[in-house]
Amino acid sequence: MTDQLDRPAESTPAPAYGLGNSPLRTDALPKALGIYPYAADLWAEGLLWGAVLRSPHPHARIVSIDTSAALAIPGVHAVVTAADLPAQPVDGGTAPPSDRGAERPVLAADVVRHHGEPVAAVAADHPDTARLAAASILVEYQLLEPLTDPEQAFNGPALHPNGNLLRHLPLRHGDQEAVGEVVVEGLYQVGRQDPAPIGTEAGLAVPRPDGGVELHLSSTDPHGDRDRVAARLGLEPDRVRLVVTGVPGATADREELSFQVVLALLALRSGRPVKMVLTREESFQAHGGRRPALLRYRHHADAQGTLVKVEAQILLDGGAYADVSAEVLGAATAFAVGPYVCPNVAVDAWAVRTNNPPAGRMRGEGALQSCFAHESQMDLLAARLGLDPLEIRRRNAMTTGDSLPTGQAVTCPAPVGTLLEALDEVPLPALPLDDPDTPWLLPGGPGGAGDPAAVRRGIGYSVGMVHMLGAEGADEVSTATVRVSGDHATVICAAVDAGQGFATLARQIVQSVLGVSEVYVAPVDSDQSIAGPSARGRHTWVSGGAVEKAALMVRHQLLQPIAADFGMSVELLSIADGKITSYDGVLGMPVTEALEGKELWATAQCRPHPTEPLDEAGQGDAFVSIAFCAMRAVVDVDIELGAVRVVDVTVAQDVGRALNPGQIEDRIEAAVAHGVGAALLEDLRTTAGVPHDLSLTGYRLPTSLDTPEVRIATLVEERDVVATFGAKAVSAVPAVVAPAAVAAAVRAATNLPIGRLPIPPQDAVAG
Template structure:
């Protein structure tokens, strides 16, 4: 049945879905100068379809004989499972299968970094919303009703929902409650400064809230395996974990990547994929799961809520002497990527400043709260809000301008991080700060009519204009590029070129998933730059291709695009060498421009299409950056491949009676290495700033005693167009990192990391309040100003 109904029909639909991601660059024969290649503002081929809502995502897939999946989720944050009775559900008309942990034939464990999460809860439920069972039925409503009919006998247990209690509580997991502890020691731990400021900071639980909720389609294979069609961001890891979970070989599991509706990290949770695969194998039919928004909130990981206590020591001139910090990250019920997030938080606890001495302790602990995982800027964002709060407090204590205090302490190339690693990449922090300081401030509205004011609280703000105070705040921040602590970063790409009388076409095969970060566009630009071929297609992604690794931290710009460049240069050599040999010259003496191959002396002149006619050239290449090492027992080590920096100046208006905040302007200066696509780069920076504003003011997934209280977009307040201010990019500083293939750096994470801290600093300036938690609650924005 699967062979007749599944792969052929579904593959046709998937090809339609993913071809929109790939696209082409346009017709051959046109001059590409300024239009194509590196440095051009090439638009994504799928931009129009995504903007108008016509781009087909995974939720649009269909196959003949399709069944629908519903998942039963636990209503308790912690409970012992005494019995699961599926008889009533199985007896319902239209129900084809019901599965629980007893039906999982492999190790039954999920997790991207640490496989400690059961696919279905068996003996104990560890968080609200944990999957317990799943149903396949011939109608989605039947599946939901059948899931609700499964009788589970729970014995509620006392939940540990305060991360501080995890140290003394009984083990919540066989692996214990402490996932990782990093004690960083740098310099003289006994050093003290003439001035010491202390602060306690709390960072809330931000959600990725993807535009499209998780969905997927699974089709059984004749060999007992399964094919998964899903918006995966790391398909090979998903394939390997599904195979282990189900007791299959990796050859029996294939993952096809369909259109991804945006990603802020590893958005596609493996917990949605396991029920699909298991039920497809059990029923012998294609099965589909389309999560509701509530299921999406309950199912995927969130940003780590973090408690941070700081002591900053400085001399009377404002130069830092020592930073002490205690960081506690709530990982929720399972480890996921918490160890990596903690490493970033501890390593960057002092910020982009020269810190001669540091004593930092960081912990990631398990609780019975929803699982936390990777979200853009993970670890770095939480500490940025805290150390920038400390810098504001230190400036106030010393009677200094907050920007001037920062300028006296900024990091530069050649300095040393508290981890002992030398900063060898460009670190133009002083220049970034100067750029936002020198940018003109927006005009005050006081000279205009009151009715034209955009008051905090919206265009029809209810407050009194006389109660509005304006604040200006500065923040600096840093993120690491690629994986850290010994992660083997490698990506493989193939470039194939064909030519005929009608022109040339290049095809890129690389398993780097286009998640909205622009990799497909960049891959086209790279091939255009190297081979001067306008028609470039990026092939759909599946796990038959060599792995390219997950997205995030700029790794596809660096590693995957680097592999594409190397493969394209190998094809260029194959193309030019025979021509050069015919004329007794080196291939290096030939150039390709505007579709023509010419020699330095003009003797040889032909078009790329003529040189390629009837041929197919191809090459496969890998890109692997220099290795890193894990942090040692003192938090020391060369753990990072590279760093990126940003400076943000926020201007806010605060109604000090109502506590409402309106962000007027965000001025951004960013260390980008090299501008590869100006339009795309600006869009990514604006998106990062907007997400940062959400983290600062509105976004907080409310969890009360372990239960998620508003798993919907009505109460989880994403920033809208009315909340988004003018984002003024005052400087894109191009200082190329020589070890990166293009010299470019991560675009989205730096402004996201810095923007919440800048908004908090501006609210402090407007109100005189400490503002020590994110998102900022109204009572923390109320003050005399």
């Protein structure tokens, strides 16, 4: 087999490396072959299997828990409930703001607040025994009325000692009395998209002789998870070690806290390694999804279509616990108007507590909900004024130096106009009716009920933005170590590559700075220095910056003695292909020789400039930088059945600098697929707080037949001077923009208002 794999590599030229090229991920081949290990593949001698008992009710008081039946089952080694954990302050207490989920109990103690909330857990010597034992735990519930309508949260009974209002942000900007000549209003709804990672939650906990525990998890935030687990268990952080395993799909955060703590607790209680793999149904119950949103908008414009004022009310359903709802609400509010100039803005945004499934962090969470609303409003305004949808966006487009409704000046490149122009230049896909020979995949799919006579084509545009890095005063920092010895270099950085490609990027950075082609990226564990979570598109910036700094320090150490020997300054030397050369090419020396058998290493930190929280009027410099994207979607709609197929999506994106163009295109394609799912398919529906069908048959993810052809019109490379390499994060913003573009296209095809995401087929039935 090795022979077969090696052969093609010999026949192809050595791949170009360094920044600006598109080398392949090192784990691409093992993943394609199915030999890449994930957490579910882990094994330890004598391991036990964990299982969790979850609440079947969305809201109930726990009267009593009787675990005796479970303990009596042969093969059961530990049964734990909330009573086995050190008491936590129910309101989250003095936990730092970075401790997401501070008020979420690991195991429900007195009240369950959502369907599927963990109540007890079991470790047994066989997975079936563990599940059986969990099911035999008797929990007596006193049912309480579930609060599932977020609009009722304000006046309904408090579901938690912290109240039902998770955050209210009343943003006021400019003249509140301003009125436009043209006014358009709309009401928009966004459903509950689930991250639905392709690998369910899985992990292995191994007790340590010192009373601590080692966790093997597909974590995307190793240090944060370690600290949170330690705090819940009442251990010092250094007693918990977290080893990151392969991550089988993550949209931002992954393993939910309760899963991690329960796993560790079962291992500590039983004194044996414990493995737990959630079923698909449990996985849906365990992780948080997108916040369903209700958005009410009123846009004022003058007769030329220039925005005068935007009024909005945004209501986010945060689920049972606060989690990151406050942060998400900040983004939804700040980006409520979109990438447009508007002098007068009034937004009232609320995130509220309900008994619905928990909410977490998804791509562009907050910004996506607002984008659907503000882009729908721009289309309404264009229709009212008889303007082209592109033209109204051009007239209001933001550029560098304009200010957000939060009063923050956009100092990074904001090439919104350029992006729109680029879209316009890409020809539209041919209409199959004009060319009968082209195969036409009708809405409804191959062999479906589609009828060409009932199919209408629609074209829609949208523009959107997301912020990068943590906002509103979050401390962003990452540390990396770079080591060179012999003919290769090693990067040690606790930034988890959850598939977004950071490991590839780290290799490219070191290759470019040190001219060494062989670069290894070490596996991540919590003994390394803190790099922070793989979320909000931050690793390219903070961890990439730390890797670059460390590599530059190593380069300096390497070149300084040689520069002294040659009698020239370090700046006059360059390294490429493992060779150090002087500026004139006269003097040269291989890197291995320069090292003289030594090992050089350096550690560096990157901390972008600080931000500030939004004040009580929603004003403040809350964001480090912002990325923009414009999109054109082309859809075919069967207007009798309401079936929609997205034919083509053309993307123009502001990337700052394309460090790995191949990887950027992949990320954009993935994000468009994610956005198409949010637009047409993905919705975890509930009745009275109970989800309908927790399976991948019931929860419909886009398949290859549902995803469109994705074309890149342009990647605008206007460097962001404060960012590492001038590059912007690329993964989130296309997911934010795509649902709005698809909705606009469906609207164009059907002449119907389209106010709900995902678009139910009956909303797209015309006539």
